[in-house]
Amino acid sequence: MSITLDQVTKQYQGNPVVNDVSLAVAEGEFFVLLGPSGSGKSTLLRAIAGLTAADHGRITLFGRDVTQVSAREREVGFVFQNYALFRHMTVGENIEFALRVRRVKPAERARRRKELLDLIGLPGMDDRLPTQLSGGQQQRVAVARALAHKPKVLLLDEPFGALDAKIREELRRTIRSVQRELGITTILVTHDQEEAFALGDRLGVMNLGRLLETGRPTELYTRPATRFVATFLGAANLLLRREARSGSDLAPARAEGETDSPLRDRRDQEVVAMLRPEEAELAPDRDALLTAFLGYGHVEELQFTGALERLRIRMGTEGAARSSDSRSNEGETSAMPPVWIDVTRTQPEQRAFPLALGQRVAVGTRRIHVLPTPLSSFTACAESRDSAAILMGNPWLVDLTIRMQTRLSAQVEPLVADDGADPVVAPAGVAVVTAGPDCPARVRRLLARGVTPVLCLPEDAAPPSRVIVHFAGQVARRSTLAVTASLLRHVPAEAVFLGILPSDSSERTRTAGLRQLLDVRSEAQAGHGLDVRTELRLGERIEELLRELEAQPGQMLILGLPEPGSLPESFEALLTQSPGWPVLLA
């Protein structure tokens, strides 16, 4: 590996801008870091170059730990968005700068300068001043300058940002060919997914300081693991899909992704599915569809954009597949509110079935990808409409659902379960209840009906800046990690996994405990692409958790229950404290 990042963290005024990022880039690889502005991608790049010091973590370049090494000694080439050429020097002097600093002989310098100018396609421009060049030419010079001292790593910070579309394309090609020719390990930072697809051997998508996913462009486009990546790498319809009790064999044949859960057989499973606009099929009615039927809708928007036609279909409630239906092996899929589906169609598709505004169409899905997230939607459960409404108005919860692009609904649930049949269907997705004295009863009632995860939310809960993760017993390990990974991708907070051993445990148990922590870390890394820090505590479980949570405000707890479906009495203390903290039970 030529570039290795290990839990790199950078904070500005207490806010993590880069949050526990671990990454390995292979030698000669062109890696693209993609993310919206403010996602921490440029800060991460600057940390690799040594221009910004990391607060935590380790950076290794070709096996050499450079975390404490200054930028000047890291031997990297860096290209800035605004070129950063020295304007009082000629193009030649700019390119020679790094060589002059290293006291390379003039003859060698001239040779290298010529070589580089040829490489970037600006031969004979030595004596021009940067101000006499166009933006694209200046950026070429900046690339040549960054390569002069033969760095092992080339870092490009939005190099095309200041250029117009045509020049951008040209420069993109130059950079790609230069990179291939030199075989130099390269990281490019951009917010433009098209650019990322065109250039990257591999992509990494960042948001809120976290590196969410890495993978080859096609992989990430067709099989994203997170909602953010699904929607950031191109248009995507996110759908909530209810799958019937008996499990994965009922999922549609084309659905991909693993969604099993130990509780699958106890209630309807809700999952998040992604439908790319180009994977939707439109037909006059469901029998004319060649693919799995999703529902009927009306054409609400129609846009001709040249090669493609863009449509927005407003889905109706009628005709959605029901479990009683003969063809409903696919289970029930319903779109999240607002119930629109974006569709793009090619010219041949348009000719085969011309559409007008307002027309009724049947929507089919060629390919649906199920996101492996246990947090599908949120349902506020309370004893009355009013308290459910209060719960639903919690700013953090609202913010979270917006970030997750998911549904937040309310459901009235009596506090004490009637004996016998429940009057209402068990809520799908995450059930949200108010923390407080009645909380354990509420939680027990939901758990008994197979509802997980459950989020206990104090009325005045603020967005957490630190998330404590703990599971009591190996049964909960998997679901806890899945819930943690899913939540942390939408919360700008640092996460600590807490392992707790009894204080009288032997040396051997302690070693085993430490090893287990490492396992947890690598499992989170491998299974969810999530990096968590780990800490080991000695003491009584609940006491230690309480101590940690009471130590500072603005924390929340993700807790894996020892047995699915039941809440031990000793855990009640964690849910009834005041002022409390959000607890997500997995």
Place this chain on the structure above:
Amino acid sequence: MNGFREPSVLPGFGLTLGFATFFLSAIVLLPLAALVLKTASMSWADFVDVVSSPRALASYRLSFGASLVAALINTVFGFIVAWTLVRYDFPGRKILDAMIDMPFALPTAVSGIALTAVFAQNGWIGQYLEPYGIKVAYTWLGVTVALTLIGLPFVVRSVQPSLLEVQRDLEDAAETLGATPLYIFRRIIFPTVLPALASGFTLAFARGIGEYGSVIFIAGNLPMKTEITPLLIVIKLEEFDYNGAAALGFVLLAMSFVMLLSINLVQAWARRGVVTARR
């Protein structure tokens, strides 16, 4: 280079040029011409006699020498002050920034008296310098101190905008290319700021030559020793020797003009790399 004239915000090139010429003539050229004419009414021998008298020569030395030293001091320390103001954020930065302009606003006589009080043998600073045999007030050192005070804002205000312009990216770029901080300063920051620094120096220097009010209080005005040329001119005027005053004024004017012109030329040469703002 442009094939056609671009419309500008203010109308009428002819009108603005005419106004500029008139304004310069009335305010600057006419009085100077009068000075030259007055000088021309003297005979050559008288002129030479006045301007090359030992007392006059000594005053030139002091005026130009002290101005030069003061301007150099200001160039160094003004740069540091500007750097501090631009690069660091600290409590009281705004106040410090505002204080830089104080010498502009203060009546020069007031600053002269204040400096004298501070640097006199029994003054706040003077009393501590006295045991070391350093006398500031009533020596050429005092003249230099006064001129430094007067000239500082010129340097700071000239350098500040150009320091703001040195992008952090440039320093970052140089650092990733392997340059040491000193090298970055020498090769990147200094060349970028040099033109502004030169013009700050020029302004401070020019102001120093013409300064009168603040100097006369601290200089002690001993003929041949601490007498500046402007003071000598005033003395001539008080003796109703208008011709003599005009002759000295002419010399001051001619020397200043030559020096300012040469500094401007050097500056233009240094600026050759930087393309001027587009009109």
